[in-house]
Amino acid sequence: MAYIVEPDVVRYACMCGLLKPISRLYFCRHCLHLRCGFCVCHEVDSLFCGKCLENLPSTEAKLKKNKCSNCLECPSCHQQLSSKAATVAPKNPEDPKATPKKVIYLCCLNCRWTTRDVGIPDQEVGKSGWPEHENVHTNRLNAIMNHYKKLVLKEKQQQMDKDKKQRKYTTSLAERTGVTASILRKRLGMTELKNPLLEADDLKPAVASKEIVDSIEHLLTTPIKLNDITTIDQRLKLPDWQPTAVDKLYPVHKQLSVKRSLRCRSCEHNVSKPEYSPNSIKFKIQLFAYYHIPEIRIVTVEPLRIGKQCELLIKLINPTQHQTTITILPLEHLDAIQQEDTKVIEDPPETKEPLSFQLLQSSLTSHPRQINAKVGTDVSIPTSSIILPARDDAAEYDDTGETQNFQDDPKLVVFRKSNKAVIKLLVAPMENLELGEEVIAGFTMQHVYTSTIATTTENKEPQKFDHKMKIYLTLGTLVGSQ
């Protein structure tokens, strides 16, 4: 399916002003807005390893530096390593009792890198875990990290003291009585408690040296063998060592993957929420625009010439379980409405909601950016609208040619089958276009969206809304003028 919806030929304008194909959009059914990956809140739901599918709590993952402790990756091409069994001849072949030993080594099936390449000893069968490659600077790095933690704490303390001085009039119980915890401790004859983190440490700062450790002379005299030098990717994959030669490569632990849920920015409802288990590929909530918004596909377009009315056939598909009515409106139609909307927002609304919610709202209302598409053609706006019946999966395979009784304008609707209709629009490329330039057509599509939120018992009829969005079609290049 990706080859149908993936090319950026038909693009929908998201609320934030970005243009995306329908497969990349979400539809928040609570505030009836299109949302793209750029304007939703991303939240980490669960962390897991993509190879062994182990689910890790976030604290444990943090301790393990977001890496799986069991799975290893090839340091050469970053694919997963698999273990291979091999037999090794006994150490002293003269001994008749010695049997060949079974060993395991790791091998990359993509680039055929093995642990033997860098001299990592083979493991005996039954033993689990490979030796960790220790960084020689671990102690120094830990000391520096501790030092910075202390600095952070110190700064916090200072800030707190500053705040205390400013808050003269608010008195706590301890201040009123003049008995603080440390005074109390002294009176009781106990030693003063000290925060171990606040103690000064004896971290020696690094000393810059004038001499270059590695002599670079050989680089100038001997020819470079590219196969022996690591690539930037390989070096960055091992940030602790950053080896320059391939014989220093060492297996890396696999980075954990994340399952994330996406939240609408303005109403905080989820637009996508996967099931927690890493084994599952299902979603609890999936409000993809593909299931709610009518899809538009370009069927054909006549060669585009300036000053000529070219026929454009587009197919409209209703993906929902409810009948909908589609109306094509000019592009400017939505601009006018949006300007009114922003005016309303600018006026201070009467405060009924809790303050926190309002603060949140005001911090999240963002003005959409300018839509980055140069419209190069006028589109004839049809006067009538098109009714599309609900999607019926069974009808897809029904070839009996059922007749639908819709009062269609024969000039507009060319073809109709179940929940699909092909309509004809006329486009006229503008005068100021140059030969070979890409022609973009735009219009506003209004469709009737039937709310799928469970309604209360009082009004059983599902609510219907008119939802409008801007559509941009890339029609191809200009071939000439009339």
Add this chain to the structure above:
Amino acid sequence: MSSKQTPKISSGALVCGDNKMHGDITFGTNSIVHPSCTISAESGPIIFGDTCIIEEQAKIIHRVPFYRTDKNPVMFIGSNNVFEIDCTVEAAKIGNNNIFEPKCFVGNKVTITDGCVIGAGCVLTDEQVLPKNTIVHGSGCKQREALDQPNPQFGLMDTLMRLLPNYHHIRKPIKKP
């Protein structure tokens, strides 16, 4: 050159019948040729070494570049080479113990030495000599040098030798005088 010639099959080799072969082709002992592969000796004879495996849809074409003017050039393919499914190999000189993974392409200006692995989907067209134990892999056709040559797949060959004659027509090897 396109005259129908029956390939010369050494004793012990297993060559299936349903494949396209044109020109002067010689198979060494213990070679295995699967059905539906194409071997075309357009510019001159092709000589395979011992224990080569040629899998389905593999295309081995002897077509020298137009600027080469040597008379009746011979395409030498060493021993223990594996041509996997749907690979295209036009290199005129191939050493021993090489593996051509599925859907790779090796042009006719390339010379392959010993122990090389051309990864799946990799394309080599420029004039070059692949050094020993070179591994070409990935979408960027990155090269690296391996420690050893790939091991010959004796287990696989035994199975094929046993199974293929049960289900396919087999070309008869030439009886040695």
